[in-house]
Structures are given as structure tokens and as C-alpha cells.
Amino acid sequence: MPVNLTQPVAAQLLPVAGVSLGIAAANIKRENRKDLLVMQLCEGARVAGVFTRNRFCAAPVIVAREYLAQAAVAGSDGIRALLVNTGNANAGTGEQGMQDTRTTCAALAGLLGCKAAQILPFSTGVIMEPLPVAKIGSGLPAAVANMRADNWYDAANAIMTTDIVAKAISRQVSIDGVLVTITGIAKGSGMIHPNMATMLGYIATDAAIAQPLLQTMVREASDRSFNCITVDGDTSTNDALMLIATGKSPLPEVKSADNKACKALQSAITEVAIHLAQAIVRDGEGATKFITVRIEGGKDEAECKQIGYAIAHSPLVKTAFFASDPNLGRILAAIGYAGVDDLDVAALKLYLDEVLVAEHGGRATSYREEDGQRVMQQSDITIRVVLDRGAANATLWTCDFSYDYVKINASYRS
């Protein structure tokens, strides 16, 4: 079961003026499962996004990048809809996969009365199987007919794959007396790694944001959220985080990163992104613990992340947390092999929540096994490493590694 995470409450998800969402069952992988989402955007809406850095990126990633780049040019036709399918990733599908993606975009464009290049495609699911284009085409009219502004809850459910609960949240922030709304949804629970994950995220606001600034803002939000999580260290072929600004709010267009309005918006958008990213870890495949890895006092953020990921990726550390076993030497071992060559292990301190576990290269004299045991039994735990060699910090989030992770991933296709 997800760690301290429950299904979102539909009534708490606020519509974003300028966004309508329609859901349908296209029978892509299973019969009668809602597996298709269309998000229609008002004219003038702007979209920016970040994508997986996997070299084997999926066809929809290549096409979405291409269409997004075209739409970002001043004077171009803007993006008018996002099309998401689950059940098939359309990855590792070669040239046919590219054609299939364009075909589905064209089909939706026909229904919405726009061009194919105004549709951004997204797919998630099994890799290396041909995209069932005909099924998706058959499902589209129902999705379009279903479009409503208050469909965020159903949309969050429709994009799930191995997720147990849907991920969605809304925030409102008052800027210069105008209440701005931000609503986001995401999916993902395995193959989660920085530089994205099998995760899809969509965050929309009714604020008006200039195109180049929107790109900066989505990058900033992802760097503080989706790029700080890991479940299993695998980076997916299909990841994408999209930030949509419809401009329907009366707030004047936000153009500069320096002003107060932008900072308030960025802060709220990042908060939404962090909630969604943490929700993905809390719903990590087989997760029973949510672990915050905080590295402090490093020379730079890069080495803090390097050490943090060595801990967060270690199967030995993750299984010890699953067992609630304070076998904390495994954390020291992970710090030691993280690849920071000049690290002075005698200078660092390791804490489990507030409990000092190790210092001077070994177990702290004040450490008592029962204190470690007590913290290990919690469902939310912070591993804190103080390096004492600089002023940089990094925070990552991960989960433990359980029987169920193996079970889920050994039977994903069946």
C-alpha cells in the first residue's frame, strides 16, 4: 500500500480556466479500462515541458518535442490539446512508432478542428509493442464527448499504470489581489529516476506566462521535484512534465523571472510538483517506507546528489529499510562507494531522523540500537548525512525495496 498517501479528493481538485479534460476506454491493454485522456486547451494557452534524457526515447517524446518547438516560435499556432494513452509506451518501435504517433495526433486534430502539430502526444505502458492506433482512434470520439473542466480527478485516474492511487493536487495563490489556480496530476510508481522516470506530469495554471519564462519555470520545478526522486534507478523512455499556462486569469502576463508575481507562481508550481513527485515515491512499487535522503555540508550540490543517490539506489540499504533493520553500516558502505574520491569518512556524521548513528568513521558512542530500531519502524524516515566539507545541500526522496517490488515487476506484462 502507498506510504501515507491516499486517493485524492475529487472535490478538492480545482478546474483551471481554459483546460477541459475528457477520458475514455480504448481497450489498449485491458478491456473497459479508462486508458485515454484528452486535455483540450483554450486558444492562446502556452505549454512548456521537460522530457526524458533516455537515448531510447519513445516516439511520442520525439514528436511532442518537435511539435512543442514549433509551437514555441512566436506567431505559430499554439498547442491546443494533449493526448495521453496508457497500456502502451510506443517506445522501441522504430519508424512505425513515429508514424503511429503522428496518426493519433492527426485523428484527434480532426475531431478538434486543429492541426496535428497542435496536439502533444504522450504514451506510457509496455515497451516494444506496436501502438494500437485503431483502438486509440476508436476511443477518441468518446474522450472528446466526455470533456469537462472539472474532470481532473478522472484524468488522474486514467493515466495510472501500476499506480495504486491517483496523484493530483490543487493550489491557489493570491498575486496582486488576483487568485491564481494551479492544478497538477501525475502518474508513475516504478522506473523512477532523476532525469525523469516512467512518469508523466501535467500542471496547469490560469496565469498568463511568457513562453521563454514558462520553459525556465518548468525546468526549475522539475529540478526540485521529479529530478530528486528515485524508486529503482531506471530512467524511462517516455517521461514528460508539462506546464500549461492558459492566461485566462485577469493577472497581467508574467514575463520576468525577477518579479514578485513570478516568484510566487514559481513557488506554488514547484510545491505542486514536489507533492506529485513525492506521491510517486510514496506509491513506489511495493513501497512500505518513504525515505528522505538529506546530504548537508558538501562542496557542491553535485557531490551531495551523488552520495544521496548512492544511498537511495543501494538494494542493500533499501532491503534493510524494508526489514526495519538498523543495519546502518550499509549506508556507510554506500557513502563510501559513491565515488567522491577525496571524502574524509572520519569527518562525516550520519543521522537517522534525530538519532546520531555514526561519527569518527564508526558507530557513535551515544548510539543505542533501540533508538535506531525505533526510527526504522516508522513509515517516514529521514537519513541525514553531514559531510562537513562545504555549504552545499541536496534532498532526495526514495522508498524501500520489498518482496512486492519483485512481484510487481516480475509479472508486469502478464
Place this chain on the structure above:
Amino acid sequence: MPVNLTQPVAAQLLPVAGVSLGIAAANIKRENRKDLLVMQLCEGARVAGVFTRNRFCAAPVIVAREYLAQAAVAGSDGIRALLVNTGNANAGTGEQGMQDTRTTCAALAGLLGCKAAQILPFSTGVIMEPLPVAKIGSGLPAAVANMRADNWYDAANAIMTTDIVAKAISRQVSIDGVLVTITGIAKGSGMIHPNMATMLGYIATDAAIAQPLLQTMVREASDRSFNCITVDGDTSTNDALMLIATGKSPLPEVKSADNKACKALQSAITEVAIHLAQAIVRDGEGATKFITVRIEGGKDEAECKQIGYAIAHSPLVKTAFFASDPNLGRILAAIGYAGVDDLDVAALKLYLDEVLVAEHGGRATSYREEDGQRVMQQSDITIRVVLDRGAANATLWTCDFSYDYVKINASYRS
């Protein structure tokens, strides 16, 4: 159960003139378990070794490196014994751990009539617990009393931790009409990664080999064997591979890497090391499959290894192999995120044994699911990736990821 690997046959393990082995139960972690090994070497024997690169390396690693460096200086007292204990790694134990290691070396030196610095210490087991020095001291007389030249089988069993079967092998090679013997033992089954692993390996030959050459030879052997395996990507604090040359054989001292004798010796020593390294993977914690990952046609060996390890470390790939599920897109995804930025994924070919799975960026037209399924059901499988961008190759060995891996590592201390 280990994958196509059985307990070695005691009678097939050949004594190496100049080496005696004694075993005893020191009750370090469990009562009446043989957990202590003393390997006594004849006067004039030479030793060289490679150790973990983990920054949090254990006290015995630091001390063994120091004693070995002293002994390698011409005219110094040579190494006269190796002392190995299981049940406790003496890692993450700070200054006290260093003292404890030196104390056990001194205790054995007293029994053997040599100096403490002529004893190389090795420990494996739980991290961050104080070494039970008194127990080890009490066990040493029995180990010394037990010393025999034909004790290799018992020695291989004594150094096991979570290993299911012992790892040991002998080879003989005729060089210039002289039959030279090489016998090696190793332990390890989890925390296995390049730059060593929780693995200890000891290979002895009766050949005489000059000290600087011996160091080159052990490095070469480990680069082709222990540095090509991974079980879970964790690098231990305690790893060590030692190569011992007693010089008891009538073969003249081997001094140069160029001559025929050295090449024949190196080849046999590397073969022994590869057998031991592969045995560790075959006995990988919870392993049900032995997987060879072969990357061909890379620009250099480094990128071949980088891609190979991305595949070999992927929990998604490893659980798919456990399930015998030809969900081979996961291999493509791992290749894609390996970090080779200019990789042309459309140019590579992926094979499972002889079955062509993927080419032109997607599934091969000739590929049939039943062919993939057939190979996946084998216990020995080769993943072969042909990059088609150069002449470099690399071969790694790994295993799958099963329920039992989690079970073993969630309960290691209990």
C-alpha cells in the same frame, strides 16, 4: 539455489607447495561455525593484492595494504600468513577497529613466531559492530593446530557468509616442462560490484614470481574477472583479492611480463579468477539465472562497460529475467539511459543468445515472442548488444533479481 554450480570436490583441490591452511570455530557470529582461517606461507613467498576502492574501507583493508606495502620493499620481512575471519567485517569501526585488527595480527604472529606486520588480516560479515578480538584470539591456537597443505576445501567453506556453496578450483599448467599448480578460493554472493564486492579471493601458485610483476598479474586477473561481475551494484568495504607465489616450484623465477612463461601463468591465473568470479555470480543472493552481458562494437571498452552495467544493474531487467518474461524493451531502456550521449539507438542490434530481438530502433521483424520465451527459460543466458560504432568489446556477468534476494537481505542480521 546456485545456478549451474555445485560444491567443489575436495579431492580436486590441489595443495600448493609452501601454503598450509588451518581452520577453527571462534564463535564470532554463531556458535560452532568454522569462521576462522589461517593461511601460513613459506619463507620467501610473495604476495600481491587488490582491494576495494570504497572510501569507507574496513580496518583490515587499511592494515593489510600497509603491511603489504612494507613487505613489498626489497629486503623486508615477507608476509608469512593471512588471517581471515567471517561474521564481522570490522568496517565502520573507527580507530578502535584499527587497533583490533593489529591486535589479532599480533596474536597470530606470536603463535607463528613472526612479526605482526607479516600477517595480512581480512574480515567479512556485518558492518559497524566491534570486532570480537577475544573470541578470535581464543580461536587462533586451534586454527594453527589444524594447519595442513590439503585443507583448501575446508578453507573455502570457512570463509563463506551468505554463500550457499563454496568456491574453489585448481589448475595445473606445464611451463618449460615444469608442472605449476594454481589453487584459488573465494567467497561472496551479495554486494557484488566491480571495484570488487563483498568478496574475498585467494589464489596461490607454487611458481616464483618477482614482486612488481606479481602486482601487475593480480591486477590483470581481477580486471578480467572480479571487476566484471555484479549482483546488486553495491561495492563492499572489505573486498580483497590476493595472489600468492610461494616459489617452491623448480621453475625459474618469472620476472618479465613479456616472456612465454609469464603469459602461460597469467592465463591460468586469470582462468582461475574468472571461475571464482563467475561462481560468485552463480551463487548470487537469490539468483535463479546466470546472465552474460556482452557488448560489442563500441568506441572503447569504457562505454561498453557503461552500457553493460546499466543493463546488469537494472532491477527491471533483472526481475524480468527472474520471471522468464521476454519484456526486452527494458533492456533497450537501460541501454538508452546508460549515459552514452551520442549513441545512435537505430544502429544497434540486441540479441538474446542467438535470437535477434531488436534493430532499427525497434523490434526485429524476424523476432518471434516464442523464441525470446524459449531463451528466457534457460538458466544460462547471454544478452548481446552490437553497437556498430567501433571495435571495442566488454563482457560482464550478473544474475537475476528474485524474491529471495530481498528475503536474504531483509534478514541478514537476524
